[in-house]
Amino acid sequence: QVQLVESGGGLVQAGGSLRVSCAASGRTFMRDVMGWFRQAPGKEREFVAAISWSGGVTYYTDSVKGRFTISRDNAKNTVYLQMNNLKPEDTAVYYCAGRTVRPQVARSYDYWGQGTQVTVSS
Numbered sequence: 001q002v003q004l005v006e007s008g009g010g011l012v013q014a015g016g017s018l019r020v021s022c023a024a025s026g027r028t029f030m031r032d033v034m035g036w037f038r039q040a041p042g043k044e045r046e047f048v049a050a051i052s053w054s055g056g057v058t059y060y061t062d063s064v065k066g067r068f069t070i071s072r073d074n075a076k077n078t079v080y081l082q083m084n085n086l087k088p089e090d091t092a093v094y095y096c097a098g099r100t101v102r103p104q105v106a107r108s109y110d111y112w113g114q115g116t117q118v119t120v121s122s
Contacts, residue, residue, distance in 0.1 A: 022096030
């Protein structure tokens with residue numbers, strides 16, 4: 001099984017940037033599609049971005065296109081989410097997830113991290 005640990009969350013002003021990371025351990029995740037989701041208080045968990053095992057294909061939800069970039073370093077077993085031009089509505093707990101055939105569907109992923117809080121102040 002794979003264990004995921006997210007890091008890099010925090011408090012940032014609107015317009016600022018953060019990079020959250022997701023480190024995997026337990027076995028290599030090199031062949032797994034990896035995704036980022038987020039959940040704000042009182043809302044359902046929503047898809048943010050996903051990346052193919054090679055990094056050659058990426059998916060984004062419309063609200064983050066042009067602002068967020070997902071990437072991965074398979075040698076380091078780590079997935080990243082670079083978030084630029086952050087908005088207050090991006091405030092949420094951000095979760096990393098792995099292994100799926102339906103990248104935008106949360107329940108299709110096999111394993112999850114514990115999440116990291118991102119708060120954007122106006």
